[in-house]
Amino acid sequence: MAQRASVEVKTSTPVAPDRRMMPPVLRALLFAAIGFVVLDALTVLLDYSPQSPYLSQTGAVAGWFGALVGWLLGIGGYEHIIKPMLGFDDPGYKQVGWRRFFQLADDHKVIGVQYLVFSTGTFLIAGLVAMAMRFQLMSWQPTIFQYPQSYLNAVGIHGTLMMFTVATVAMFGGLGNYMVPLMIGAKETVFSKASGIGVWLVPVGVLTVAFSPLLGAWTTGWRGYEPLAASDGVGMLYYYLGVFALTLSSLIVALNLVTTILFKRTKGLTWNRLPLFVWGILTVSLLTVIWFPEIQTTFLLALTDKMAMLNMFNGLGHALGFSEFFWLFGHPEVYIVVVPALAMWNEIIPVFTRKSLFARPMAVLGLVFVMMLSGMVWAHHMFTNMRYSEMLPFSFFTEMISIPTGFAYLAAIGTIWNSRMRLTTPMLLVLMSMFNFLIGGLTGLFVADVPANLQLHNTFFVVGHFHFTIIGGMVFSWMAAMYYWLPKFSGRTYNEFWGKFGAIWVFVAFNATFLNFFILGLHGMNRWVSAYPKYLQPENFWTSIAAFFLGAGFGINLIHIVWAWVKGPKVQENPWQAKTLEWQTSSPPPRYNFEELPVVVAGFYNYGEGAPEPVIVAKQAGTQA
Amino acid sequence: MANMVLFGVLWIVISLLGEWGVTAWINSAPNGTGPYFGSFSNLGIIGAGAFDFLLWVAVPIFVFVVLMLVFAMIRFRVKKGETPDEAKNQSRVNKTFIGIWVVASILVNILIWLHPNASGLEQVFAAQKVTAKQHPLIVDVTARQWEWIFSYPQYGISQAVNSQGDDVLYLPVNRPVKFVLQSFDPFHTYDYQVDVIHSFWIPGFGVKQDVVPGETRTLVLTPTQITSTEKNPMVRVQCAEDCGPGHPYMEANVHVVSASAFAQWAKAQAAGGS
Numbered sequence: 001m002a003q004r005a006s007v008e009v010k011t012s013t014p015v016a017p018d019r020r021m022m023p024p025v026l027r028a029l030l031f032a033a034i035g036f037v038v039l040d041a042l043t044v045l046l047d048y049s050p051q052s053p054y055l056s057q058t059g060a061v062a063g064w065f066g067a068l069v070g071w072l073l074g075i076g077g078y079e080h081i082i083k084p085m086l087g088f089d090d091p092g093y094k095q096v097g098w099r100r101f102f103q104l105a106d107d108h109k110v111i112g113v114q115y116l117v118f119s120t121g122t123f124l125i126a127g128l129v130a131m132a133m134r135f136q137l138m139s140w141q142p143t144i145f146q147y148p149q150s151y152l153n154a155v156g157i158h159g160t161l162m163m164f165t166v167a168t169v170a171m172f173g174g175l176g177n178y179m180v181p182l183m184i185g186a187k188e189t190v191f192s193k194a195s196g197i198g199v200w201l202v203p204v205g206v207l208t209v210a211f212s213p214l215l216g217a218w219t220t221g222w223r224g225y226e227p228l229a230a231s232d233g234v235g236m237l238y239y240y241l242g243v244f245a246l247t248l249s250s251l252i253v254a255l256n257l258v259t260t261i262l263f264k265r266t267k268g269l270t271w272n273r274l275p276l277f278v279w280g281i282l283t284v285s286l287l288t289v290i291w292f293p294e295i296q297t298t299f300l301l302a303l304t305d306k307m308a309m310l311n312m313f314n315g316l317g318h319a320l321g322f323s324e325f326f327w328l329f330g331h332p333e334v335y336i337v338v339v340p341a342l343a344m345w346n347e348i349i350p351v352f353t354r355k356s357l358f359a360r361p362m363a364v365l366g367l368v369f370v371m372m373l374s375g376m377v378w379a380h381h382m383f384t385n386m387r388y389s390e391m392l393p394f395s396f397f398t399e400m401i402s403i404p405t406g407f408a409y410l411a412a413i414g415t416i417w418n419s420r421m422r423l424t425t426p427m428l429l430v431l432m433s434m435f436n437f438l439i440g441g442l443t444g445l446f447v448a449d450v451p452a453n454l455q456l457h458n459t460f461f462v463v464g465h466f467h468f469t470i471i472g473g474m475v476f477s478w479m480a481a482m483y484y485w486l487p488k489f490s491g492r493t494y495n496e497f498w499g500k501f502g503a504i505w506v507f508v509a510f511n512a513t514f515l516n517f518f519i520l521g522l523h524g525m526n527r528w529v530s531a532y533p534k535y536l537q538p539e540n541f542w543t544s545i546a547a548f549f550l551g552a553g554f555g556i557n558l559i560h561i562v563w564a565w566v567k568g569p570k571v572q573e574n575p576w577q578a579k580t581l582e583w584q585t586s587s588p589p590p591r592y593n594f595e596e597l598p599v600v601v602a603g604f605y606n607y608g609e610g611a612p613e614p615v616i617v618a619k620q621a622g623t624q625a
Numbered sequence: 626m627a628n629m630v631l632f633g634v635l636w637i638v639i640s641l642l643g644e645w646g647v648t649a650w651i652n653s654a655p656n657g658t659g660p661y662f663g664s665f666s667n668l669g670i671i672g673a674g675a676f677d678f679l680l681w682v683a684v685p686i687f688v689f690v691v692l693m694l695v696f697a698m699i700r701f702r703v704k705k706g707e708t709p710d711e712a713k714n715q716s717r718v719n720k721t722f723i724g725i726w727v728v729a730s731i732l733v734n735i736l737i738w739l740h741p742n743a744s745g746l747e748q749v750f751a752a753q754k755v756t757a758k759q760h761p762l763i764v765d766v767t768a769r770q771w772e773w774i775f776s777y778p779q780y781g782i783s784q785a786v787n788s789q790g791d792d793v794l795y796l797p798v799n800r801p802v803k804f805v806l807q808s809f810d811p812f813h814t815y816d817y818q819v820d821v822i823h824s825f826w827i828p829g830f831g832v833k834q835d836v837v838p839g840e841t842r843t844l845v846l847t848p849t850q851i852t853s854t855e856k857n858p859m860v861r862v863q864c865a866e867d868c869g870p871g872h873p874y875m876e877a878n879v880h881v882v883s884a885s886a887f888a889q890w891a892k893a894q895a896a897g898g899s
Contacts, residue, residue: 147870148870148871148872148873148874149869149870152867152869152870152872217870219867219869219870219872220867221867225822227818227820227821227822227838228821228822228867228868228869230818231770231818231819231821231869232869311817314817314818314820314838314839315808315809315817315820315837315838315839316817316839317839319820319822319837319838319839319840320822320837323822353701353712354709354710354711354712355711355712355714355715356715356716356717357717358716358717358718358719359717359718359719359723360717362723384824384833384834384835384865384866385822385824385834385835385837385842388746388750388753391746392743392746395738395742395743395746396738399734399737399738399742400734400738402730402734403727403730403731403734406726406730409690410723410726413690413693414719414722414723416693416694416697416701417628417693417697417701418628418701418712418713418714418716419697419701419712419714420701420703420709420710420711420712421697421698421701421702421703422702422703422709423698423702423703431694431697431698434690434694435690435691435694438687438690438691439687442683442686442687445679445682445683445737446676446679448742449675449676449679449737449741449742449745450742450745450746450749451668451671451672451674451675451741451742451745451746451748451749452672452675452676452679452741452745454668454672454749454831454832454833454834455661455663455669455672455828455831455832455833457833457865458824458826458833458865458866459828459865522660522661522662522663523662523859524662524663524828524829524858524859524863526826526828526863526864526865527865527867528867528872528873529872529873530873531873531874532873533858533861533876534858535858606715606717607711607712607715608711608712608713608715609711611711611715
């Protein structure tokens with residue numbers, strides 16, 4: 001896929017390098033190894049005793065920071081960040097063609113593709129872990145996970161990678177980086193170099209989390225919560241560090257995109273005309289800027305606590321403290337995941353229904369109010385251990401947040417009514433996403449109800465609920481967005497039959513898998529168990545079979561999208577006749593997006609006869625088909 | 626207009642069918658506990674009532690949206706052979722529709738917050754205020770990695786075990802039980818790091834309460850049916866908060882028995898010298 005996008009870039013990239021340099025990824029690995037060894041050695045030297053092992057807990061943590069710095073310098077931080085800071089000239093980007101994707105980049109489109117590839121790769125890794133978990137759960141006794149801690153560690157890795165590298169990143173770091181500057185008519189993002197560094201934190205985080213069991217199993221699940229973490233293996237430390245790297249990456253995305261949206265909008269792109277997806281990314285960025293530093297601080301506290309035994313989060317301190325800090329971030333995180341998806345629905349629906357977006361201000365207000373309310377609902381994750389007096393307010397806000405979430409449905413339903421719908425693959429996936437997220441939302445009524453929650457909490461009912469919101473809401477919308485923007489990424493398109501085939505396959509398998517979770521939960525199946533009472537085995541067995549079909553379905557879609565990106569049939573510019581700005585330039589877009597910046601004179605979601613054209617100028621001569 | 630009438634009729638008819646189906650499901654077990662399997666205690670019955678009510682609320686909402694998606698796919702799709710033109714109706718605002726939507730969603734949310742949530746909670750809170758007149762059975766529950774230990778201070782039982790030596794929980798039916806929940810390891814009191822958060826859950830009773838190290842918490846409930854783990858595997862003590870490698874195995878059998886059978890059991894346990 002890399003070769004495709006490179007064609008347009010020739011004009012602005014420097015000519016071939018004058019001397020050979022080591023491939024940045026290899027150099028980064030080398031620097032990382034050096035960094036690890038040096039800082040680890042330093043910890044030994046500073047606190048030397050004849051018995052001290054070369055690799056200690058402290059050494060592993062210090063070494064990790066050394067490796068992180070080495071990795072970022074090696075990938076290009078040295079030439080493009082450190083040297084220019086010291087007054088040397090930035091030597092420019094020597095890698096061309098597909099090699100651009102394997103180094104520090106400052107082109108938001110390259111960075112977006114890097115994020116998408118990392119997300120997709122991690123989706124595969126964490127998905128395979130899920131398959132292993134489902135294989136284990138086919139039997140009520142241990143099979144492939146002989147020890148419960150290895151199963152629990154798998155659960156933790158699955159959840160952590162899916163949350164911090166896929167759900168939070170794919171539509172935000174990936175599609176957000178690629179599309180937002182195009183959609184607001186900007187030539188580049190504001191902090192393009194920071195953004196380029198940020199994306200390379202993702203592989204660091206993924207590898208740290210994925211290989212953390214080598215240092216000792218951890219059993220806390222994706223929350224990494226104290227006080228259990230204190231007695232867990234040393235791998236726990238690498239969970240905190242890995243998530244720190246991943247959240248730092250998303251924080252950089254947020255700072256970069258929120259600044260870009262605030263200051264780089266093209267002429268005439270007022271707040272009232274801002275595309276829905278950009279509104280989604282803006283609200284998500286603000287949520288990230290508010291809540292990610294909070295969880296990073298918490299994780300660093302927990303890291304220190306585990307190494308130095310400060311007794312902050314156990315029976316001697318405040319045992320629930322970590323959970324409180326965690327969910328204070330944890331619930332806004334859920335909306336960080338799902339808000340771009342809600343925005344994406346209303347981005348895609350008007351294009352394929354050929355109808356003006358209904359109640360646009362409501363759709364935008366919905367996103368904004370979800371953002372504001374999301375920090376007030378978090379304690380519903382703790383109904384089983386909170387004060388009685390807190391139950392009423394938190395259940396109140398939890399139920400109220402369904403009102404602004406519903407506005408996304410209001411706009412979508414108002415738009416498809418009396419429309420002329422083209423039922424293409426992206427449109428079909430949006431409708432499927434609306435169906436799935438509806439089930440996720442309605443089951444939310446049950447878990448938000450405190451008396452029922454006291455039974456459903458920590459059962460598979462809750463697991464089903466959040467997989468319906470995250471896979472059903474976000475992953476289906478992500479797939480819709482990928483099919484929708486394929487012609488933009490590569491100038492090629494997908495096969496309509498295989499697109500629909502893949503969508504229907506995933507939809508059926510997804511519902512067959514996760515609808516079962518609700519029944520399992522009601523039947524007393526609790527979370528975080530590799531072994532369970534025998535009476536639950538038949539239901540679990542069929543759930544697992546459906547889950548394997550779901551895994552295969554994602555594989556089908558992935559192969560199809562990659563094929564379409566690289567070898568799919570060529571397609572005209574703007575095949576959907578969409579009106580937003582990203583379609584007003586060539587596909588794939590040139591290095592600086594627009595030859596001449598477009599000027600916006602009307603909203604992007606007006607259809608029908610006599611609808612005003614939203615853009616003047618700016619079409620490159622000869623690119624409009 | 627024709628579409629609106631057709632949609633409205635379909636919505637009402639399918640919603641009614643849905644409500645009928647849901648009601649049949651709810652009434653497939655006594656006390657309206659068809660879909661909700663944890664209703665062998667007074668708190669579980671409150672939860673079951675909430676669950677049933679929310680099912681009734683959810684049906685018309687679910688039908689409205691799903692019918693809309695299907696209806697649109699059938700009625701508003703550009704079929705093969707038709708010219709793919711722009712939609713004729715380009716209405717971007719409909720104050721009646723938006724107004725009804727907003728008011729209805731606010732009302733539904735306030736309704737379900739008041740009932741079954743707040744009303745159910747009031748009952749749960751009231752059930753916690755047990756007086757000495759009700760002669761509550763006090764069970765001290767100690768959660769450790771990974772075992773539930775039950776002692777009955779009123780009966781001089783320091784650790785209730787069955788004939789295999791496994792921890793077991795015996796409860797008399799229809800008598801309030803006050804569980805006093807603590808998380809610590811009585812065999813390793815020097816090691817505060819093994820004290821983690823557990824959750825005391827009896828799925829058949831429809832309620833759970835976390836057991837937090839350094840705190841003492843209580844949970845009062847009344848078992849309402851004679852049953853046991855052997856009869857119904859839902860009636861078991863199961864740890865519901867991830868507490869480390871032994872978490873899946875942190876369970877204990879439960880027997881809900883008649884008052885006389887309980888007295889007999891307690892006598893035998895106390896005499897058993899434990």
